[in-house]
Amino acid sequence: MLTILVTGGAGYIGSHACKALAAAGHLPVTYDSLVTGWQQAVKFGPFEQGDLSDAARLDAVFARWQPDAVMHFAALSNVGEATDAPGLYWRNNVGGSINLLDAMVRAGCRQIVFSSTCATYGDRDGVVLDEQTGFAPLNAYGASKMAVEAMLADYSRAHDIAHVSFRYFNVAGADADGEIGEAHDPETHLIPLALQAATGRRGALTLFGTDYPTPDGTCIRDYVHVEDLVAAHILGLDHLARGRGETAFNLGTGQGFSVRDVIGAVARVTGMDVPVIEGQRRAGDAVALVSGSSLAQEVLGWRAERSTLDRMIGSAFAWHQKGALYKE
Ligand SMILES: NC(=O)c1ccc[n+]([C@@H]2O[C@H](COP(=O)([O-])OP(=O)(O)OC[C@H]3O[C@@H](n4cnc5c(N)ncnc54)[C@H](O)[C@@H]3O)[C@@H](O)[C@H]2O)c1
Numbered sequence: 047m048l049t050i051l052v053t054g055g056a057g058y059i060g061s062h063a064c065k066a067l068a069a070a071g072h073l074p075v076t077y078d079s080l081v082t083g084w085q086q087a088v089k090f091g092p093f094e095q096g097d098l099s100d101a102a103r104l105d106a107v108f109a110r111w112q113p114d115a116v117m118h119f120a121a122l123s124n125v126g127e128a129t130d131a132p133g134l135y136w137r138n139n140v141g142g143s144i145n146l147l148d149a150m151v152r153a154g155c156r157q158i159v160f161s162s163t164c165a166t167y168g169d170r171d172g173v174v175l176d177e178q179t180g181f182a183p184l185n186a187y188g189a190s191k192m193a194v195e196a197m198l199a200d201y202s203r204a205h206d207i208a209h210v211s212f213r214y215f216n217v218a219g220a221d222a223d224g225e226i227g228e229a230h231d232p233e234t235h236l237i238p239l240a241l242q243a244a245t246g247r248r249g250a251l252t253l254f255g256t257d258y259p260t261p262d263g264t265c266i267r268d269y270v271h272v273e274d275l276v277a278a279h280i281l282g283l284d285h286l287a288r289g290r291g292e293t294a295f296n297l298g299t300g301q302g303f304s305v306r307d308v309i310g311a312v313a314r315v316t317g318m319d320v321p322v323i324e325g326q327r328r329a330g331d332a333v334a335l336v337s338g339s340s341l342a343q344e345v346l347g348w349r350a351e352r353s354t355l356d357r358m359i360g361s362a363f364a365w366h367q368k369g370a371l372y373k374e
Pocket residue numbers: 053054055056057058059060077078079080081082083084096097098099118119120121122123138142161162163164214215216217218230
């Protein structure tokens with residue numbers, strides 16, 4: 047059994063990672079400030095409330111639990127907010143990661159799995175997005191993740207920190223048992239917003255741009271089920287334990303769906319209409335982001351087994367129908 051410090055374990059993806067870690071026989075210790083997370087989502091291991099900015103608190107938590115490795119999900123990740131307030135993103139995501147890595151060095155913890163993003167690639171008009179694609183982030187959120195990837199390489203050379211960065215495409219869906227799910231407040235992601243519009247929890251969904259150079263005029267994304275995503279993280283721990291090798295992997299299916307495709311699938315899966323309004327483009331959106339890599343499959347043996355649109359939307363819908371957004 048390994049003890050894994052899970053930063054951001056009270057958030058959407060981190061809570062699913064904690065469940066998967068516990069199921070694999072490990073002890074997930076959540077370190078989270080609750081800035082966007084939920085204490086009710088911490089169900090699968092101990093909770094240590096704290097902020098990445100608090101070096102003394104980090105030292106105390108490393109001393110108490112002596113983790114074998116860190117899974118680092120804690121970050122701010124709202125692209126619109128990052129565009130308006132870049133300092134917040136550099137301070138929290140980059141400054142927080144410096145503190146975390148320094149605490150790891152002090153504690154002698156030498157393995158980390160990091161949540162990166164395809165937003166590091168920027169807008170690449172037809173270029174196949176694989177791990178060799180250069181970084182060209184469109185916003186401070188993507189730039190902050192790019193910076194942490196560079197930081198990991200430097201800490202690895204200087205302090206022998208083994209690291210893996212997973213560049214997620216669009217994460218969707220919820221725990222098959224309905225115990226945990228996506229609960230961002232405010233919500234900005236397409237699938238939960240479309241579900242809220244279909245069920246009358248909010249008004250019509252605005253389509254952010256219908257004049258993109260794509261077959262139906264809306265942006266294209268590659269959606270990956272959160273349970274598949276966290277399964278890759280468990281494989282990432284094994285990869286680190288085996289030694290070095292590749293340090294960055296895309297996590298996507300390689301299949302792109304337009305915003306209109308997703309809305310059609312939400313209507314089909316729920317049997318409900320999704321009211322929509324055609325609106326303006328959203329600043330910072332790339333036209334198309336689809337993974338062009340099978341490296342995670344080749345090296346880690348990862349397969350995106352659950353990542354059909356119907357399964358992602360179906361599990362997210364079940365979670366929404368429970369009204370289970372961690373509200374009191
Ligand atoms: N959701 C996606 O589609 C997606 C795609 C690509 C990458 N990611 C990355 O995955 C990770 C998790 O995303 P999520 O969707 O679960 O977000 P989330 O907001 O649900 O979870 C993030 C968690 O980190 C915590 N946190 C943030 N800053 C902190 C700090 N300074 N100290 C301590 N805790 C802090 C929050 O309270 C929250 O619980 C993030 O790093 C995000 O950038 C997400």
